[in-house]
Amino acid sequence: FTEDEAQEFVQRVKRFLGLAEGDPVELVAEPKIDGLSVALRYEAGRLAQGATRGDGVVGEDVTANLRTLKDVPERLHGSRIPATLEVRGEVFMTKADFLKLNQDQEKDSKPPFANPRNAAAGSLRQLDPRITASRRLSAFFYAEGELSEPIAGTQWDFLEALRELGFRTNPIAELCPSIEAALAVCRKLAETRARLAYDIDGVVYKVNDWALQRRLGFVSRAPRWALAHKFAAERAMTRLNDIVIQVGRTGTLTPVAELEPVTVGGVVVSRATLHNEDEIARKDVRVGDTVIVQRAGDVIPQIVGIVESKRPKGAQPFAFPAKCPVCGSHAVREPGEVARRCTGGLVCAAQAVERLRHFVSRNAFDIEGLGRKHIEAFFEAGLLKNPAGIFKLHERRAELEGREGWGPQSTGNLMRAIEERRK
């Protein structure tokens, strides 16, 4: 975020590579587009598959929709076409196309989209590719995935190779001989971003030489050879109306701030996590305070701090409850732990429900059609007490089907989803 951190990044790179302070390391500075990342796979020069990449591993298959983008070539161009080629890029909507789309939405008396990124993400998830086609999405490509043969030795040459193959790349990327030059690019973009046709949220610096990139490698999922230098996030002031306590699967009590709704960075924010007891004390957040909020990474609402001069007279420090707000059991904080936990265990409805939610989640048993609300309702009605009960639900099918909001279709779907996981 600061220029110092960018300097530090290059120092780290040099140290890792065993280079001297004065040795040059070439960087490529590319604007960080505020869109959604996609991966395209080409086999024998033809588009075979396109997907979003939610967590960096797998994503939704949106091939048919991606085919409708003018920036996604159906066939690769040129004479040097690799047998298989995977490229990553960013799909986005220009500000002009976004405004036009919202005008059309208004004309059709449909709700407007909140911002270009959400509009782009929504457009790409359409079932009917014709709708996607009508939405005017754009894309820039900038990274390699699986490659059957090397097509470049540096990032800069790779971008050139991508263009020759028929991909659109961002024309304002720059090859920089040093971090100073890269920072100059960043400063220039910070000034001119408002005039760009699309939203950017920062600049990415990449070590140009792929051989060096390979030596640098990754720390968990983050490459050591790249740094995302983000612009300062937009901030807003609002009132903190209340602090409520949520109870998680393991009994952890998590405080959440309820805010007077305020628009920040294109969306309306009304809640923000305060993480834990210590965090509240550290920031000295009190009910009634005026707080400054931003969206971390331009996504997650976050309380940056308070405006002390606006504190109402008599505002008291927040007293963290010593009892679970759901079941009334003692909430204790073990020495060395940050969290205060409800000791109710399975007696606590919140914990039981959270356990069930976890059980059906995608990372566990992955049972479709059983979300928070239904689990809460089933628990309340005594239809479901623990994970094992899920596999006994079919015995109470008639009861289930009689419930409000449930019909033969939804019940059938749920039974099928459970049966599928029984094996």
Next chain:
DNA sequence: GTATGGAGAGGTTCGGTTCT
């Protein structure tokens, strides 16, 4: 029988915190 609205689910975005 058909259109419309609402609720719920699930997926996407990302950073921060905590656990292993």
Next chain:
DNA sequence: AGAACCGAACCTCTCCATAC
């Protein structure tokens, strides 16, 4: 150090219930 998990907002899709 690395992975898991959580949080908030938005969007689409599916299904049920209601109105006509």
